Amino acid sequence: MLAVGDNRRHGGNGGYDDLPSEHYSWDSAVPNHGKPAIGDVMAVWDKKSLLGISVIEDIETDKRKKDVYSCPNPVCGKSDFQPRKTLRPKYVCLKCGHKFDERVPGTKDVITYRSRHAAAWVDMPGVLTGDEVRELCDKPKTQHSIRSMRWEKLRDAIAATGAPTTIDIADSAQRAISGGHKRVTVRARVGQAAFRLQLLKAQGELCAFTGPQPAAVLEAAHLYSYAATGEHHDSGGLLLRRDIHRLFDLGLIAVHPKTTTLDVAPQLAGYPLYASLHGAEPSVRIRPKHRPWLQAHWALHRES
Numbered sequence: 001m002l003a004v005g006d007n008r009r010h011g012g013n014g015g016y017d018d019l020p021s022e023h024y025s026w027d028s029a030v031p032n033h034g035k036p037a038i039g040d041v042m043a044v045w046d047k048k049s050l051l052g053i054s055v056i057e058d059i060e061t062d063k064r065k066k067d068v069y070s071c072p073n074p075v076c077g078k079s080d081f082q083p084r085k086t087l088r089p090k091y092v093c094l095k096c097g098h099k100f101d102e103r104v105p106g107t108k109d110v111i112t113y114r115s116r117h118a119a120a121w122v123d124m125p126g127v128l129t130g131d132e133v134r135e136l137c138d139k140p141k142t143q144h145s146i147r148s149m150r151w152e153k154l155r156d157a158i159a160a161t162g163a164p165t166t167i168d169i170a171d172s173a174q175r176a177i178s179g180g181h182k183r184v185t186v187r188a189r190v191g192q193a194a195f196r197l198q199l200l201k202a203q204g205e206l207c208a209f210t211g212p213q214p215a216a217v218l219e220a221a222h223l224y225s226y227a228a229t230g231e232h233h234d235s236g237g238l239l240l241r242r243d244i245h246r247l248f249d250l251g252l253i254a255v256h257p258k259t260t261t262l263d264v265a266p267q268l269a270g271y272p273l274y275a276s277l278h279g280a281e282p283s284v285r286i287r288p289k290h291r292p293w294l295q296a297h298w299a300l301h302r303e304s
């Protein structure tokens, strides 16, 4: 799924409210709109590179009137054009070649779709280039925002880069969702924002690994993403500074299950800021309830 780029903000519509790590929106005016299904692995990219992968937990549908703009050529009327950066007239219709400055406004009834996929999301910025993602699609030359792809091919390609990633999460989440644990969706419904606020209230402006940090850089890490049990757990989260959260998701920073001290992977040895965390005590008390999740995280990243 293409998260940003010309296709998502073309002349014919006003764009979508994507948040790549949590939800992806589209509507019935988009080719392949009916294809994505609950339990599917999804990859989000931005044309330049892969952004991340996840598993679709839920797809909400609704109906609405959509603002559309069309080509003023009376025998055309299509919405297949993009604003030109410098050339004038501003638009050129890709269907009929007509050039114009004023689009014809109108509305159209569409079904809207919104995927929820926060629980199994794994950030993978730059792990594959845009060209590599394109080549992995069933139809590499397609221009559509929603494209079909074989998960096995994508998984192999990610693994082949040697990047420290957590593709297993997609597999385990997919098993949980397609195996009838549909309640995995509960995680997403609790809401990232609400969960973060809850943690901020409980822990204050404190990164669990690096100490006091302004709220603006603190994120909620869902520990329970690491075991696909399909239940929400109040004690299943830690506030982490953004960069630390990313490294934690990649397994480069973990909590040692025996000593409950921070464990920084050898790949980070060359980065003093992160390397200095190795062996340190977390800045919040690791509660007994946190342990099973941290253990699952450790098992996933360090014992495989």
Ligand SMILES: [Zn+2]
Residues within 6 Å of the ligand: 071, 072, 073, 076, 077, 078, 093, 094, 095, 096, 097, 098
């Ligand atoms: Zn036209």
